[in-house]
Amino acid sequence: PPTIRQLLSPSHVVPPTPIEVNGWVKSIRRQKNVSFAVITDGSERKGLQTVFVHANESESGNLSLAKRLTNGACVRLSGQLCDSPGKGQVRELRVEAGDVLGECDPEEYPIQKQSLPVEYLRDKCHLRARTDHGAAMLRLRDRLAGQLHGFFKDQGFISTNTPILTSNDCEGAGETFRISSLSSPIPDPRLSEFFTQPSYLTVSSQLHLEALATSLSRVYTLSPCFRAEPSQTSRHLAEFWMLEAEWAFVDNVEGLCAFVEGSMKDILRSSFGPGADGGEDVEVLWKGGDEARRGALEEAGKEDKKWERMSYDEAIKELSKHNEQTSGRSFQFKPEWGKGLQSEHEKWLAEHLVKGPVFVTDYPASLKPFYMRSNSSSCSPHGPTVACFDLLVPHIGELAGGSLREERLTHLTAAIEKHGLKKEDYEWYLELRKFGGAPHGGFGLGFERLISWVGAIENVRECIAMPRWAGRMLL
Numbered sequence: 123p124p125t126i127r128q129l130l131s132p133s134h135v136v137p138p139t140p141i142e143v144n145g146w147v148k149s150i151r152r153q154k155n156v157s158f159a160v161i162t163d164g165s166e167r168k169g170l171q172t173v174f175v176h177a178n179e180s181e182s183g184n185l186s187l188a189k190r191l192t193n194g195a196c197v198r199l200s201g202q203l204c205d206s207p208g209k210g211q212v213r214e215l216r217v218e219a220g221d222v223l224g225e226c227d228p229e230e231y232p233i234q235k236q237s238l239p240v241e242y243l244r245d246k247c248h249l250r251a252r253t254d255h256g257a258a259m260l261r262l263r264d265r266l267a268g269q270l271h272g273f274f275k276d277q278g279f280i281s282t283n284t285p286i287l288t289s290n291d292c293e294g295a296g297e298t299f300r301i302s303s304l305s306s307p308i309p310d311p312r313l314s315e316f317f318t319q320p321s322y323l324t325v326s327s328q329l330h331l332e333a334l335a336t337s338l339s340r341v342y343t344l345s346p347c348f349r350a351e352p353s354q355t356s357r358h359l360a361e362f363w364m365l366e367a368e369w370a371f372v373d374n375v376e377g378l379c380a381f382v383e384g385s386m387k388d389i390l391r392s393s394f395g396p397g398a399d400g401g402e403d404v405e406v407l408w409k410g411g412d413e414a415r416r417g418a419l420e421e422a423g424k425e426d427k428k429w430e431r432m433s434y435d436e437a438i439k440e441l442s443k444h445n446e447q448t449s450g451r452s453f454q455f456k457p458e459w460g461k462g463l464q465s466e467h468e469k470w471l472a473e474h475l476v477k478g479p480v481f482v483t484d485y486p487a488s489l490k491p492f493y494m495r496s497n498s499s500s501c502s503p504h505g506p507t508v509a510c511f512d513l514l515v516p517h518i519g520e521l522a523g524g525s526l527r528e529e530r531l532t533h534l535t536a537a538i539e540k541h542g543l544k545k546e547d548y549e550w551y552l553e554l555r556k557f558g559g560a561p562h563g564g565f566g567l568g569f570e571r572l573i574s575w576v577g578a579i580e581n582v583r584e585c586i587a588m589p590r591w592a593g594r595m596l597l
């Protein structure tokens with residue numbers, strides 16, 4: 123049977139015979155001769171209005187059915203789908219029969235029509251998708267994933283699946299969840315040393331993608347990543363999804379930035395402004411949202427508006443200038459060459475200096491992982507840098523990061539040593555360079571941060587169905 127979205131679509135031909143609708147009661151209004159209930163099945167934002175006429179004795183079945191409906195109850199209703207004479211909906215269901223499949227005690231049901239505190243809903247994340255906001259976020263998530271898959275397909279990329287269990291810590295940031303060790307609490311001795319080497323949940327698919335890009339040329343994946351990130355911020359989860367792409371024969375950072383810009387503009391155009399076919403859920407999520415902020419996203423999506431680029435050197439110069447002009451009161455952390463950009467710096471660059479998305483390129487090598495391609499010494503007078511970028515956007519900060527990868531065997535071997543890593547652990551990775559090494563590069567983009575940006579959702583904990591962060595793993 124069609125979903126409610128399909129039933130309400132103008133292209134759906136209303137059948138002359140009764141139809142069946144399944145869903146949950148979203149609201150109910152009882153009057154003397156007639157009752158109205160809105161039924162949702164989560165497929166679209168508004169739900170289907172259903173009408174129970176009980177004006178006379180012969181319709182007492184409708185009355186007793188309507189009396190059994192409560193918010194949240196699961197129902198199956200059948201009747202005639204017809205054009206609605208009322209305002210607010212195009213079609214409605216004239217109920218002829220039905221049943222309550224699952225009752226719901228309104229005294230106990232935690233989901234209310236009025237908006238509930240964010241923290242309360244996090245505790246009830248198994249029911250959070252029953253709220254308008256929770257359901258709209260999940261539909262947005264689905265649509266953005268589909269949009270990205272379409273974009274990558276058009277660009278000739280091959281979708282791949284990389285391992286979740288891995289023996290590498292790609293980023294070298296010490297945020298890996300270790301899954302097997304001698305001290306494993308698993309009582310079965312065979313399992314406690316299941317793998318013969320330290321094993322982790324992946325923090326990034328990048329290294330595996332590189333292996334595939336140096337044979338399939340263009341690959342990408344949308345995969346879960348895990349980080350034991352102790353800080354409690356609105357941008358970090360312990361389990362999040364990353365869109366990662368890797369492709370061969372790109373040999374300059376601008377090539378990477380232009381690709382990321384193209385993919386993000388495609389997302390923005392599908393969500394904002396004229397011709398946006400996915401604006402419906404954005405509408406729900408932005409309810410009461412700021413017009414200017416929305417206009418800026420529409421603007422950023424325009425083909426002819428090239429996003430800003432600036433080097434890390436320039437970024438530090440601008441930040442320092444601003445810091446001096448405000449006598450050091452602007453930032454908690456003083457911007458200095460060689461130090462990482464703090465979230466406050468990233469937001470200032472995107473929100474105040476550029477007033478839009480900005481690619482910051484060529485960071486100091488000392489701030490970045492071993493695999494980034496080193497720049498020539500003339501790139502910065504301050505010290506060694508690498509051919510990389512971070513994409514910073516207003517309200518979020520870092521949305522994506524990427525780089526050219528070091529394809530020169532001697533440089534890479536030296537970088538592994540310099541980062542204090544064991545060469546033996548990277549033999550396979552070095553072989554990618556030894557055997558037909560190719561210039562290549564790629565990037566990773568936090569999928570929840572993208573949803574947060576497009577949906578104006580304050581915290582990434584509301585951008586995934588069942589969030590996990592330090593100290594919290596319900597269900």
Ligand code: 4AD
Pocket residue numbers: 292293325326327328349351357358359360362364366367520521522523524525564565566567568569570571582
């Ligand atoms: O900057 P990151 O750590 O880069 C990498 O992992 C590279 N190996 C990616 C690549 O080049 N293939 O992470 C990439 C993006 C960040 O820009 C951020 O959007 C997101 O992943 N991210 C997180 N999102 C939610 N929670 C976390 N704990 C995140 N850590 C990173």
Ligand code: MG
Pocket residue numbers: 512520522523
């Ligand atoms: Mg990064």
